[in-house]
Amino acid sequence: MKKKPDNVVFDEDLQVYNAKSLPYATDMSAPKIELTDISHWKNNTVSKVNHQLGAKFEELKSEYQKLVEQYEFNKLIYEAKFSFEPVIGKVYHLYKKEDNSSFLSILGPNECSFNYLKSFRLNADQIWEVIAI
Numbered sequence: 001m002k003k004k005p006d007n008v009v010f011d012e013d014l015q016v017y018n019a020k021s022l023p024y025a026t027d028m029s030a031p032k033i034e035l036t037d038i039s040h041w042k043n044n045t046v047s048k049v050n051h052q053l054g055a056k057f058e059e060l061k062s063e064y065q066k067l068v069e070q071y072e073f074n075k076l077i078y079e080a081k082f083s084f085e086p087v088i089g090k091v092y093h094l095y096k097k098e099d100n101s102s103f104l105s106i107l108g109p110n111e112c113s114f115n116y117l118k119s120f121r122l123n124a125d126q127i128w129e130v131i132a133i
Contacts, residue, residue, distance in 0.1 A: 077120060077128045080104045086122045093119045
């Protein structure tokens with residue numbers, strides 16, 4: 001194969017002239033290639049992304065805490081003693097006995113003198129939700 005002069009940009013593997021597709025200048029008359037300073041853009045973007053991810057992390061952390069709390073309350077209620085089938089949408093009250101066991105009742109805290117803990121409503125998914133009284 002005939003050797004091309006140094007000023008001719010030819011890819012021998014592909015058998016094409018490729019000066020226009022190279023990422024660098026191939027001719028002395030080509031314009032100077034200067035790298036754009038993107039550090040300012042990077043710093044601003046990193047700050048925005050970190051803020052956004054931090055906010056999302058805090059949101060997920062809060063949701064996780066709510067889920068753990070909901071799990072603990074549901075565990076406490078399902079381990080409590082009660083002798084009735086709870087009705088979805090009705091309010092029930094959780095009390096603690098002197099032996100530290102708990103029980104669920106339809107009686108509200110103003111209707112009895114038991115050691116009141118919290119009030120709950122059973123939702124359609126059979127999950128107990130804390131309600132304020």
